[in-house]
Amino acid sequence: MEKYPLPRDKPCGGGVTLRAASQAGVDLGPVVERTIYGARISLRLGAHVDLWHPLPLAFMTQRCRLDSYLASLAAQAGAEIHDGEPAVALKWDGAKVEVRTNKNTYYSPIVVGADGANGLASRILGARQTFEEAVALEGNVPFPPQAAQEWQEVIALDLGGISGGYGWVFPKGDHLNIGVGGWKYAARLLRPGLQSLCARYDLRFHRLENLRGYHLPLRRPYSPLVGRGILLVGDAAGLVDPLSGEGIHMAFVSASLAAEAIGAYLEGKACCLSSYVQAISRHVAPELEISRQLHELFHLAPPPYVLLLQRSRHFWRLFCHLIRGEIDYRGLMRLLGPLAYLVKYFSHLAQARRQNRLRLLGLLP
Secondary structure (H helix, E strand, O other): OEOOOOOOOOOOOOEEEHHHHOOOOOOOHHHOOEEEOEEEEEEOOOOEEEEEOOOOOEEEOOHHHHHHHHHHHHHHOOOOOOEOOOEEEEEEOOOOEEEEEOOOEEEEOOEEEOOOOOOHHHHHHOOHHHOEEEEEEEEEEEOOOOOOOOOOOEEEEEEOOOOOOEEEEEEOOOEEEEEEEEEHHHHHHHHHHHHHHHHHOOOOHHHOEEEEEEEEEEOOOOOOOEEOOEEEOHHHHOEOOOOOOOOHHHHHHHHHHHHHHHHHHHOOOOOOOHHHHHHHHHHHHHHHHHHHHHHHHHHHOHHHHHHHHHHOHHHHHHHHHHHHOOOOHHHHHHHHOOHHHHHHHHHHHHHHHHHHHHHHOOOOO
16 A cells, blocks of 8 residues: 555655665666765765775665565565555454555455554554654755766765764765754754755755655664554664664565564464564664664764774775675674673763753753
């Protein structure tokens, strides 16, 4: 059930890391507009350093193209796509889930909520209310004639400027996607932050098209994943990476884990969907927790980490290994050895300090 007719766009930077692409289960080549080999790293709109890798780091696409492509593959595999038919109500009737849309009523033993951060399924299960939230603001600007070659294979990341987030410039086929994101309490800084980022790269803010803001849901350990016949995946489950703000990777991972659990349930090999919750706890939750620790630690004092990224080839290669999926966050912590305990300790201090400051400002109870 798609709320809007396909192809339809949605707010998203449209960057698919190699790590995410490896979990897609399909070739994303038909919708890739740029292949990225480098990153332009700056601190608070200061001087930037261009860092490169010999192998691809990410693919640039647009969600209008990516989502339509995935839907077409699903249709080829037997799915019925009802686009322009949003679900407006979900109700457990004792044996199946009643799904009411703006056109009809359907019944299913299982409903998968893949309807994003503000979706119906997440609200029905009460997950939406438990998420910690980040926010982002983005827009598109046509390629300045002199800049098309400059942005051929590189993205820009401006770090440390907004609490809990960063600014980005992502090149697409005929335009640049430019945005900023951070903690929800920093929302008032997004518009001036985006204006400054545009000025930093000589892009005209007033020429931005499709300017829009959106929420990034960050799951807490107690956020529900399943209910009576309902299962949440991707952003609907709050499975956004806290450090990067990226959700496509965990959308692919959680969808794969959900498919396994649903198959076992429908085949009578499982009496419920608890295996999905267990799989998320084993494979996804530890990754998100480490990402959260690194996120808190980075934003405690961004300058030394940005300097390290700009100056240390070893640190940059480690960063590339993460983006390409050659190691995961748990693998990174294993490489750190005893230092991993310091990461955990100081990240908790950073989180406590941030929350205490917010309580003093009246932004937390």
